Amino acid sequence: MSDQIGVTLERTAYRPGEQLTGKAGWQLSDTPKKAHIRLFWKTSGKGTVDLKILEDRKIDAPQAAQLLDFAFALPDDPYSFEGHLITLRWGVEVVVGKATDCAWFELGPDGHTCRIGATTAR
Amino acid sequence: MRQTVFIPAHRNPFRSERVEALTYRETDLTPADIIATCRLAHHGRGALTGPKGSGKTTLLLEIARALETQGKTPLLIRLNETNRHIDWQALREQTPLCSALLVDGAEQLGLISWWRRRWLVRGVPLLIITTHGSGRLPTLHRHRTTPELLTALVDELLADVPAGMVIPSRDALPSLFNHHGGDIRQCLRALYDQV
Amino acid sequence: MQFKHRAGRQASGTAGKVFTSIFGLVFGSIGLSFAIVVLVGxxxxxxxxSWVVSDCVIEAAEVHDADEDYQFTVRYRYEYEGSRYIGTRYTSTDDYRFESIATKQELLTAYDPGTTARCFVNPDNPSQAVLKRETSLLPGVGSVLFASIFVIIGYGMIVVTWWPRRPPVTQATTETGGTAGRRIGLLFCSVFILIGLVIPYFAFVKPLQRQRAARRWIPVEAEVLKSAVRSHRGDDSTTYSVYIAYRYEIDGIPYEGDRYRFSSSSSSGHAEKAEIVRQHPVGSRITVYVDPADSAESVVQREAGASLYLGLIPVVFAVFGFLFLIIMLRAAPASTAGHTAGGTMTRQRNRAKEKIPPAVRRSGSRVGAFFLMLFISIFWNGIVSVFLMSTIKEWQSDQRPVFSTLFLTPFVLAGLGLIGAAFHFLLKIFSPVAELEPMTDSLSLGKSSVLRFRIRGNVQRITQLTITLTAREEATYSRGTNTYTDRHVFLEQTRLKTMDPKQMASGEITVNIPPGTMHSFEAPHNKIVWSLKVSGTISHWPDLNDEFILNVNPREVQS
Structure with missing residues (x-):
């Protein structure tokens, strides 16, 4: 049986300061030594990637198969945005041993990513 | 001004993380070969030389990965125009713990600094550096770039782009290669804006 | 619109370092050799x-006319601890030479053969004695200090060039750099001012004063004793001056003088000086002007001549020095432009708590840019001028140095370009300056804010003023050994465009930050930068281009 891991969020769009909730689960052949759930943002695009982990929650005594709920209080900024050179995306990552999964979500005052590069590209 | 379909940065096939994920391609040369040559022929000291954007850093990173898979603990130091300094004292304390030291962009150190300080890391069994010119350590591999290499890399980056995306013409790649003097990295950066 | 530029330090390769080092080595070594010579003295x-004062009897004293100057030879007898010795030295040097005939008279009067004079005897070696010894250490110490400035700058350049550079870790480091730059600037200004005041004082003010006083001097007939063109060898060329020595009598007492003009400047051009000398052969009678208050003071030409005004040229240095001093003292300390990676991240988290000014001028010192360009220009043109002068001389002496002229042309053109660039930056210093003052504590998305602007300086010269709100993405890519920054403007709004000087001088602009866009953001490699650009077109002058970085906060949440 191959290892399975997954993370899901209740919603994919949030407003600043809201509570983010979701579920993380895994089924592994061996009992993992470490398990983490992380809230982060990451840039992508023409520049070197910037990444910031805002919260790194360690799961005590992780089991080989586990399903758990989590909640993070979201900060006010930075907003999710998509530009010509930079995209900033928010995500929640679950890391159990060598297995990982990630769920992306949008953070913004209107609950969606703002597109700033949509004017003239060249 | 050309009005184009807006491609957000994280969908651009030439975005930095994809370019950095490209592997060094020279069929007859593997990272393991380089490590072995360095150990056997050059007493564990060697340099990867070549012009800017010719893949030295990429190969060095692959060497780091290859060393890790061999169970070694390589220490990688990356120097560039904004970070030209090595904390030699801290390095001296760390070197007994690592089995290989990899220095990217050694030309940033300046010749005097290099010759003055390299003895500090004499205890490291393997030292591989990347540098533009030769002379600091025996050359393990001299990097060269060709328009064909650029085309192959672009093909790889564009292999999985969604249909409908405006992609640069392959025919224009040789002139782009010439325009940037064979600097593959600059070519790929220019292509970012052509999507 | 897409802007690209290469960020980070401009590549200062090994060639540049070697070049700087050679310059530093030469510069420092000149200072060092000078210091050593002075120290030996x-x-x-x-x-x-510690030499002992003793009486001596002058046996012989003569002044010989050498071609270019006078040579003093003396012979005296002295006793020390019962032994007799003969001395031939006037000062510590073997061969004492001087240029002025006044000195000749002084020496011959003081050391008339047969008279008793005072000499100084070396107690360790009594055969060594001099008639005159230097007593003051002050000039020597001053010269050593002066030379050490060259040594420090020259060798300092080498050390700084090769010293491994640490990346700025904290903002404090950056500011220290700024202060150091200011100090160097102040030093430069002081040296400029000093040179620009001291040289014209001796080369212009003093001769002019004398010239004015000499209007009352009385004409007296004199006989030419010596008439020659004296040459003065410089580093790269030889200059010449007229030397005429003469004898005249006042109330039966003979006097000798050798002042042709009050300004003692020498210059290139041999022919016209030779002509003057030819007109005043030895033995001829000329009219000299004598000070009625002191008959030993005399001059051949009371009028200073145009060359006197050459002495005013160094005033340019003083003017520049003063200007920069004023500008530097007036200029605000470097603005808070740079944040470190760590600082940036903290700032992101504590945006609400921290007090960040809503608008900050983008740093970039006009004075600094000018100084840098001036230094490069002086350095370049200084070297080129040596070769240029010798080529010009070759042309003057009817040679045809075509190849060296062709070879030199691009270098001269580059030098002229550098002078032009320095001049451009100099003009830019005096361009009007924009000031911006936000009327609110903070700027936010979806909020309209009022900012007050003012143009300092002569606003009448601006033909059109434009104030533009822009927002851009800035992505920095570091890979290998290079760092590149790309910019992409995603919002551009003209907030003011006017040709009316009254509207330009000061006013208020309203800035509406659209709600559905991105706030200011700063990560180590990726940024969203909001700014207000103030640009003014000035005819025949560098344009006004000031940028203010705005700190646009996320939308204010109604609680």
């Missing part, structure tokens, strides 16, 4: 302080 002066 100082050592002798200190040693001579």
């Amino acid at each position: 100082l050592r002798q002066t200190v040693q001579m302080k």
